[in-house]
Every structure is written in C-alpha cells, then in structure tokens.
Amino acid sequence: MTTRLTISHVGHRGDGVADGRFVPYTLPGEVVEVEGTEERVAPSRIVTASPDRVAPPCPHFGTCGGCALQHWASTPYLAWKRDILTATLAQHGLHPEVAPTVDARGTGRRRVTFHARRGAGTRLEVGFTAARSHAIVAIDACPLLAPSLERALPAARLVARALEGVGKPIDIQVTATLQGLDVELRGPGRLGEKDRLRLMEAANAAGLARLTNHGDLVMQREPPNVMIDGHRVPLPPGGFLQATDAGEEALAHLVLAGVGKAKAVADLFCGVGPFALRLARQAKVRAVDSDAGAVASLAQAVRMASGLKPIQAETRDLFRRPLMASDLKGLDAVVFDPPRAGAEAQATILAKADIGRIVAVSCNPATFARDACSLAAGGWKLGTVTPVDQFTWSAHVELVATFTR
Numbered sequence: 107m108t109t110r111l112t113i114s115h116v117g118h119r120g121d122g123v124a125d126g127r128f129v130p131y132t133l134p135g136e137v138v139e140v141e142g143t144e145e146r147v148a149p150s151r152i153v154t155a156s157p158d159r160v161a162p163p164c165p166h167f168g169t170c171g172g173c174a175l176q177h178w179a180s181t182p183y184l185a186w187k188r189d190i191l192t193a194t195l196a197q198h199g200l201h202p203e204v205a206p207t208v209d210a211r212g213t214g215r216r217r218v219t220f221h222a223r224r225g226a227g228t229r230l231e232v233g234f235t236a237a238r239s240h241a242i243v244a245i246d247a248c249p250l251l252a253p254s255l256e257r258a259l260p261a262a263r264l265v266a267r268a269l270e271g272v273g274k275p276i277d278i279q280v281t282a283t284l285q286g287l288d289v290e291l292r293g294p295g296r297l298g299e300k301d302r303l304r305l306m307e308a309a310n311a312a313g314l315a316r317l318t319n320h321g322d323l324v325m326q327r328e329p330p331n332v333m334i335d336g337h338r339v340p341l342p343p344g345g346f347l348q349a350t351d352a353g354e355e356a357l358a359h360l361v362l363a364g365v366g367k368a369k370a371v372a373d374l375f376c377g378v379g380p381f382a383l384r385l386a387r388q389a390k391v392r393a394v395d396s397d398a399g400a401v402a403s404l405a406q407a408v409r410m411a412s413g414l415k416p417i418q419a420e421t422r423d424l425f426r427r428p429l430m431a432s433d434l435k436g437l438d439a440v441v442f443d444p445p446r447a448g449a450e451a452q453a454t455i456l457a458k459a460d461i462g463r464i465v466a467v468s469c470n471p472a473t474f475a476r477d478a479c480s481l482a483a484g485g486w487k488l489g490t491v492t493p494v495d496q497f498t499w500s501a502h503v504e505l506v507a508t509f510t511r
C-alpha cells in the first residue's frame with residue numbers, strides 16, 4: 107500500500123515526522139510516498155523535494171547509521187539543532203535565551219570507533235553499524251574524519267583481520283595523536299599468546315603509535331600525546347577526548363567566557379584537562395574526574411607545563427562523592443561537564459553553594475535540563491545556553507550554559 111505524506115518537521119532523532127509516522131531522510135515541507143504501514147519507514151519516492159535538500163556527500167549515507175542528516179543544507183540543519191535544544195529545555199519549564207548553534211566540525215573527527223563483525227556469510231566486515239541495527243555497513247571512507255585519521259580504516263582492517271580467529275565482535279577505537287594512531291580495542295577479551303603476537307604484527311604493519319586491548323598494552327612505538335592549548339598531554343588508553351579539535355576549542359572558549367575573571371575554579375568531570383589547562387592561564391584550578399588515567403595524564407601535563415597557575419588534579423567519583431559545601435569554599439566558579447547521565451548529585455550540592463558562577467557543559471540536553479532545574483530551585487539564574495555541534499549530521503547536540511545568582 108502506498109501512502110502520500112507531508113513532512114511537518116524533523117524529530118529529535120533526525121527523522122522526518124508526518125501524521126505520527128517517522129520517515130528518515132526527509133525534510134520539513136516535503137511530500138513523500140511510503141510503502142506499508144510501519145511506524146518508521148524510509149520514503150519510496152520524494153514527490154516534492156525541499157529547497158533545503160542537498161546531495162549527501164557520502165555514498166554510504168542511507169545505509170550507514172553514523173549520519174542521519176547529510177541531505178540537509180547547513181543553515182536549516184544547524185537551526186534545527188538549536189530548536190531541539192530549545193524544545194527539550196521548554197519541556198522542563200526552562201526558557202533561556204538560546205544562542206545560534208556553533209558549527210564545530212572543524213577539520214573533522216579526531217576519534218572514531220569502528221566495529222568488526224563476521225557478516226551473514228563468513229566475510230569479516232569492518233565499518234559502522236546500520237541505523238537502529240547491529241548489522242555492519244562496511245565502508246571504504248568516511249567524510250566526517252579529520253585528515254589525521256586518513257589511515258584509520260586500513261589500520262582497523264589489519265587489526266580486525268589479526269583477530270579473526272577470536273571470533274568475537276570487536277570495537278576498534280582509533281584516535282589521532284601527535285605520534286600517529288592510537289588504537290584501543292574492546293570486545294576480544296583476554297588474548298592468547300598467538301593472537302597477541304598476530305595483533306602486535308598488525309599494529310607494527312599499520313604503523314600505530316600504540317595498541318591497547320581494554321587498557322592492556324599490546325604494542326607501543328611511542329607514548330601517544332595530544333596537544334591541548336599548547337601543552338603536551340599524554341593520552342590514557344581509551345580516555346575521553348572531545349570529538350573534534352574545533353569542538354574542544356568552542357566549548358573551552360564558552361567555558362572561559364562563562365567563568366569571567368574567576369581566580370579560583372573547580373573543573374568537575376575534567377577528563378585530561380582541556381578546560382583546566384586553559385582556566386589555569388588565569389585561575390587556580392581544582393580538577394576532578396573518576397578516571398585515574400585521565401587525572402594522571404593531566405597531572406603529568408601540568409608537571410611539564412610552564413606559566414600556569416596551580417592545578418590540583420584529583421581522582422574522585424562525583425556521582426557517589428560530589429564536592430561538598432566545605433570543598434567549594436573559596437571558589438569563585440565551578441565548571442561541570444559530566445557524561446550523558448548528568449551531574450545530579452553534584453548539582454544538588456551546587457544549588458545551595460556560595461559561589462559566584464557555575465558553567466555547565468553537557469552532551470545531553472535532557473539531563474542538563476534536570477540539573478538546571480535543581481540549580482534554579484536553589485536560586486541560580488540560567489543565562490544564555492549555546493548549542494555546539496561537533497557531531498555533524500547526527501541528532502546529537504552539546505551545549506554550554508552559565509548560571510549566576
């Protein structure tokens with residue numbers, strides 16, 4: 107059965123929406139035809155195309171699940187990201203000024219995770235998962251990657267082939283570093299001597315800087331570093347890193363603007379310190395994260411740095427042991443940048459804290475909104491919220507927001 111639908115808007119997961127049905131790869135105002143009665147269905151024909159429709163740059167678009175919106179012109183696409191943020195905040199009763207989306211694609215992603223699985227036959231497939239599926243779409247290139255990841259896919263293939271005998275699905279995270287590619291594997295489990303040797307050979311053949319399996323060092327040519335604000339920072343295996351250089355710059359710029367002239371700042375959920383290292387140009391920083399490897403990396407970078415105010419780096423689980431009122435005494439500002447789950451426990455303490463400013467960075471508007479409501483209940487006023495887009499063509503949006511008393 108063929109049905110003709112008019113797309114009213116693009117939903118928060120990137121699908122066109124019409125009469126309660128989800129039609130991927132469509133745009134507002136488009137008239138499309140779909141077959142069948144499923145709730146989510148790709149169009150069989152675009153009857154009237156939007157003037158904002160553009161040619162997707164990637165031949166895998168439509169099968170690869172990595173991108174949802176390559177067919178949308180940049181301006182309306184970035185405006186949509188702002189709109190989904192505004193709508194999520196409004197659902198929680200928050201109506202701040204929302205700035206235009208900052209396009210932080212820059213030169214592209216500096217980190218990527220490929221998946222390697224045996225396909226339906228016996229073929230080993232290396233690529234990304236298809237949309238809403240575990241099936242692998244084998245790819246030959248990805249337009250999202252930075253030039254520094256040009257060799258990432260061939261390297262991932264060599265690594266996957268070396269572990270074919272293990273027979274398990276493997277995730278291959280590749281990060282561009284100053285020394286070359288740093289690869290962290292998840293999934294193969296403990297390796298026997300033969301697989302380990304094969305893997306070392308593959309790592310050498312691919313010219314990797316380092317290869318780790320769930321944090322366990324398999325091969326290291328040189329310890330990988332990244333450059334953060336002019337400082338060399340050692341990278342812990344698989345440790346968090348903002349997806350693009352431009353994204354890190356954009357978020358850090360907004361964080362610095364948010365803390366203003368603060369002279370003592372806490373950087374909570376600090377990772378390897380992209381905010382702490384920049385904040386320490388002007389302020390004494392207490393930097394906290396639960397990842398001991400990230401905290402050790404930041405501490406090492408601080409020891410090698412010059413011209414910075416002191417940074418005290420500390421390993422602590424902020425979900426179970428948030429900084430308490432006594433810990434916050436003497437601080438002018440707090441920055442927090444939690445994982446997707448948000449910073450519920452810490453926000454409850456911050457709500458009552460006697461500090462000048464709070465800057466929140468978030469990769470999840472819904473948990474941010476929850477935490478912002480806690481802060482608002484404690485008398486904090488939410489200022490401008492800025493959406494930042496470093497996950498180009500996905501439905502993912504990040505943000506920076508400032509709170510004042």
Ligand SMILES: C[S@@+](CC[C@H](N)C(=O)[O-])C[C@H]1O[C@@H](n2cnc3c(N)ncnc32)[C@H](O)[C@@H]1O
Binds near residue numbers: 380395400443
């Ligand atoms: C979104 S990342 C931000 C890292 C850093 N601000 C950056 O820009 O690179 C979130 C960080 O929260 C840390 N984290 C996750 N759960 C945590 C917890 N329970 N307590 C403290 N830190 C945690 C992770 O290790 C990660 O470094």
